[in-house]
Amino acid sequence: MASLEWKTLSSEYIYKSNWLTARKDTCETPSGKIVDAYYVLEYNDWVNCVAVTADGRIVMVRQFRQGIGKTVLEIPGGTMDDTDPNPEFAMRRELLEETGYDFEKLIPLGAVAPNPASSNNLTHMFLATGGRKVQEQDLDENEEIEVVLMDLEDVETLLKENKILQSLHVTCLFYALLKLKELKL
Incomplete structure (x- = not known):
């Protein structure tokens, strides 16, 4: 298979803040085409988690977006802080901050790229029990x-009815x- 990797010729930062950094890259495709403004x-990487209480309820959160x-x-879920040593630490921190719950076990479910065409980060997914x-x-x-505690069957119904809108959360x-x-379980 031929390489499809682009070569980055230059990068220029347009905007930088704690929550958003935007850059403009100039790239060259394998066929030699110059992409002047990509x-x-x-x-930062993100974390999210399906959190199950000791009595089998799912910990959900409601918030304005x-x-x-x-x-x-x-x-x-949330953003990994620069001081978080790893995704599991960040997820445990987010669970405590957002819900007040601590969990016996955190099972990694992998990572997904929220939008690999234009974003550089990953979302690390977990199951907490x-x-x-x-x-x-x-x-x-x-x-x-x-904080909203729900039965698993009710969460499944929400998924079937397309009532959970955050795509990264649906994936998790x-x-x-x-x-x-x-x-x-």
């Missing part, structure tokens, strides 16, 4: 999150459902 969004202007139901509430939420300054739910079936 835009890439740089983000400005991008689509709606309050949506999601699974816990044996959850117990150990503290109150410790939310970031702009977060307002409602898919992998977690496969793992739960394998584990027979």
Whole structure:
């Protein structure tokens, strides 16, 4: 098979902040075509998790999402901080902050690329089991999150009815459902 890799000839940062970095690359394709302006969004990696309590409930979160202007139901997750040593640490931190729950076991489900055409990051997915509430939420300054405990069957119904809009969370739910079936939890 021939290589399809592009060669980056130059990169120029257009905007840099904690939440968004945008750059313009000049690239050369394998056939020699010069792509003068290819835009890439740089983000820290993200984490998300299907969290199951000790009594078998699924921990979901409701929050407003400005991008689509709606309050949506999601699974816990967030951005890895620069100080997080690895995705599991970041996920445990996010679970405590967003939900107040700690989990006996965190099972990695792999990683997916949110949008590999224009973004550079990965989302690391997990299944957490044996959850117990150990503290109150410790939310970031702009977060307002409602914790919702649901039966697995109700979450599956929401998926079937296309009522969970966050595609990265739907992907994690898919992998977690496969793992739960394998584990027979």
